[in-house]
Amino acid sequence: MIPSLPRPVWLRAGTALYLVAFLIFLFLPLVTVGVFAFNDAAYPAPPWHGFTLDWFIGNAAKARTGLFGDEELLGSIWTSFEVACAVTVLSVVIGTTNAFLMERGRFWGKQALSVMMLAPLVIPGVILGISILAFASRVADVLNDSFGLELEFLRPGLPLVVLGQFSYIAAIATLTISARLKRFDRTLEEAAYNLGASRPAVLWTITLPYLRPALIGSAAIAFLMSFENFNTTLMLVGADSPLTIMMYGRMREGATPVLNAVSLFLMVASAVLALSLMRRSEPR
Amino acid sequence: MDDTAGPAWQRRLMVGLLLAPALLWLFALIVLPHVDLALLSLRERTAPREYVTSLAQYRTFFGEPLYWHIFVRTAVMSLISTLLTLLIAFPIAWTIAKLARGRLGTLLFIVCLIPFWVSETVRTLGWMILLRESGVLPGILVHLGITAVPVELLYHDATILVGLVYTSLLFMVVPLVSSLESLDNSLIEAAYDLGGNGLSILRQIVIPHALPGITAGCIVVFMLTLGNYLTPTLLGGTSSQWFTEQIYTQFITRFNWEQGAAFGFLLLALSTSMVWVGLKLSGQRFSDVMRRT
Amino acid sequence: MNATTATPDLKVSSAVKRFGDHLAVDELSFSVARGSFFSILGPSGCGKTTLLRMIAGFIQPDAGDILIGGRSMRGVAPNRRPVNMVFQQLALFPMMSVGENVAFGLARRGVGRAERTGKAAEMLERVGLGGAARKKVDELSGGQRQRVAIARSLVLEPTLLLLDEPLGALDLKLREHMKIELKQLQAAFGTTFVYITHDQSEALVLSDHVGVMNHGRFEQLGTPQQLYYEPATPFVAGFVGANNRITGRARALNGSVVEVATADGWVIHARASTPVSVGSAVEAFVRPEAATLGRTAAELPAGQPSHAGEVESLLFDGANSAVLLRESATRFEFRIALPQTGRYADLKVGERILFSFDPDRAVCFPAGVSHG
DSSP states (O other), rough: TTSSSSSOOHHHHHHHHHHHHHHHHHHHHHHHHHHHBSSSSSSOSSSSBBBBOHHHHOOOTTTTTOGGGGGHHHHHHHHHHHHHHHHEEEEEEEEHHHHHHHHOOOOTTTTHHHHHHGGGGGSSSHHHHHHHHHHHHHHHHHHHHHHOOOOOSSSHHHHHHHHHHHHHHHHHHHHHHHHHHHTOHHHHHHHHHHHOOOOHHHHIIIIIHHHHHHHHHHHHHHHHHHOOOOOHHHHOOOOOOOHHHHHHHHHHHHOTTTHHHHHHHHHHHHHHHHHHHHHHHHTO | SSSSOOOOOHHHHHHHHHHHHHHHHHHHIIHHHHHHHHHHHHHEEEEEEEEOOOOOHHHHHHOOOHHHHHHHHHHHHHHHHHHHHHHHHHHHHHIIISSTTTTTHHHHHHHHHHHGGGGGHHHHHHHEEEEEESSHHHHHHTTTTTTSOOOOOOOHHHHHHHHHHHHHHHHHHHHHHHHHTTTTHHHHHHHTTTTOOOHHHHHIHHHHHHHHHHHHHHHHHHHHHHTHHHHHHHGGGGGOOOOOHHIIIIIIISSSHHHHHHHHHOOOOHHHHHHHHHHHHTOOOOOHHTTTO | OOOTOOSEEEEEEEEEEETTEEEEEEEEHHHHHHHOOEEEEEOOTHHHHHHHHHHHHSSSSSSEEEEEEEETTTOGGGGGGSSSEEEETBOOTTTTTTHHHHHHHHTTTTOOOHHHHHHHHHHHHHTTTTTTTSSSGSSSOOHHHHHHHHHHTTTTTSEEEEEEEEETTTTTHHHHHHHHHHHHHHHHHHEEEEESSSSSHHHHHHSEEEEETTTTTEEEEOHHHHHSOOOSHHHHHHHHHHEEEEEEEEEEEEETTEEEOOOOOOEEEEEEEOOOOTTSSEEEEEEEGEEESSSGGGSSSSSSSEEEEEEEEEOGGGGGEEEEEEETTTTEEEEEETTTOOTTHHHOTTTTEEEEEOOOGEEEEEEEEOOO
């Protein structure tokens, strides 16, 4: 119950205990991953063989490939980064135009469209993946058969991965940006018009600055969701594997602690991103 | 974009310009691919590059017990996992929204979110190191004398559930916290003042108020669990028998797209119908619920 | 208050509540007689909400005790106390109908469905909402919601009904109307009401007794008339009703009448409410309606010291119209109520006019006697 109501001691103790147990459950896997990145053994498993940085900086003498010597792994991080950047830009742009369309526009079928925009969020990612895969292949086949065009980007590969991730991340960006635009006080724009500002000037100096937190927030979410995406990517991926796919492949084979090293690297990167975002939003 | 100013043609042009990307997105990436998928699932290959329209793919599904066994198993496991997630997340959401005040609440909320900034792959790797036969927990169990030899904790249904619940927690905690935060404390105080106790307040005040958040959380968690691939295959191994695996096998391994498309549609139908049932049971509207997540 | 008769419904003895360094309730003691309407009046932050929530049981006192119906409430949970509360924002349950709201407490007591539906309907009838049981809470107007909130509590027949500024959220017109309705409801039910408010007019109109609270203590506890005519402290004089406040030094004493001189040298006469020594700093209060206007000395009541002033501005407000004067010599601002006969309706800004007041109707305190 809430603090103003009496809570018996057993309930307070129970709550605290539950909270601690929950936090352990939450962080145990992450801590484990981090710790075993430094274990001086060929496999990420106990017992502890002592501290080493081999799994980061590699060591030819010990015949171990560390993260910074693993070209394949580094390449997949770069691939994920490229994909995430593309998805982020696309999603934020479309999310913004959608927000203006839904909050400001008046047109026939708006209600239906707004429900449709939410649909990608309840379609399992695997199905988004296979449907886009099948459709792109069909379009490519038709173009090939009829016009002799061979459009490589419609075959499994990074462009399709970007489109597949974008198909649902755009819906999230739309929701985030719309929510903020809805709360916008229209009289601010009216005041700006009243003071002689032109439409583009109002958009640039009043409305978009107001939307900034939502734009930054949705960009961060889009980047992260793209970087972490597995289900949709798995169906659309070609020769170049993004990081999650690469890691999955190696985990099935039973990998060396270099995976722990790359995981720790990801955790630190996420934490830095999260902290910098929070610092930005703090003064507000 | 402004519906109050400017001549009519200008407004229409604006709406048109904004509508184009939205329609392109929804039709090229959502609607048409799914129509295509439906058509794909309804054809049968009779000879190389020769196809006829038929329900053969669906007949295969219903004729082969293995397939629908996996289908039902996936649905039931997802349902159990969703309920477990709700039960585990609710007290945490309550603590964040009602008990921890001010900065402490915010801090707790952020702490709960942090693990989800990290990829599911990484988190699953953690569970594998913890649970496998040569892993941390079996070692501890031997050390404590609870088991004589290290036991394999991976590849059980319970393991899959632990992984699924873990992955889903965030998507349950966030809507629960936002719906509980909007519950005015004075309603609880009033109910208490009128003689209510913990249980009756939970049943009559808290749950009815939080129902949109509960629905939103359950729908999203169920959908994500049903469509999960990574966690069941890695934590469940060969015995995971998750339906998305079948889809992957048909599409990528066997290159039997027609069969894979049919499986995909069945999964989509299951997911959609569960979303619908969830909305009906709680009396919520789809768009209201989705805006909460 | 007459604590000699039956056990008071509420007795607060030496209650203390501290939040960190802030003393919200400071050794407060008082009691409320059965069937009376008691108000706690004070500015925001004076501790009145803390006090009310302490009586309801949502806050535990650090020291002291609270007795309801003669029974100590130490360690008694809010849902076991014979008190019910009408919350500031009413806290009607939006997920239930009006009837279910009223029947909620009965259901918690295990009253059967048929009986509680009947009782709820009957109670709604008594508050003038017969037939509204099936309505949803958000279909009601502000005043109706108010009545539902009261009905929801009164149906449990509490010893004490606590009301936390329930009129605060209403607009002015409705507030005036609800004031009367509250008073009538209290009279009809005979339940003891403890009401907190920062609006002195609500407290005066509604209450049998009022405690004026400031910095966690009662400045004065008395009937509305006592507070208005015999304020015990400068704070009460300033907070209850309109008043002209004149600070200065006591120049001479004549029985109980003090001669007060302001820094600029304006001299007035006022009755000392507490003993005042010559030469000490004092503050005097004169109610706008205590002063009389006159165009000639003959129009003023005989025997009262007269003053002269110029009209600074006219404040027309129907029956509450007043004129703001500047005393001729010192430019001291002074407010006087216009007589309701319509006399002086032709007063002009800048016009010179005489005024006087009975020293007995002006009160004088040593400066800074207020608690805290």
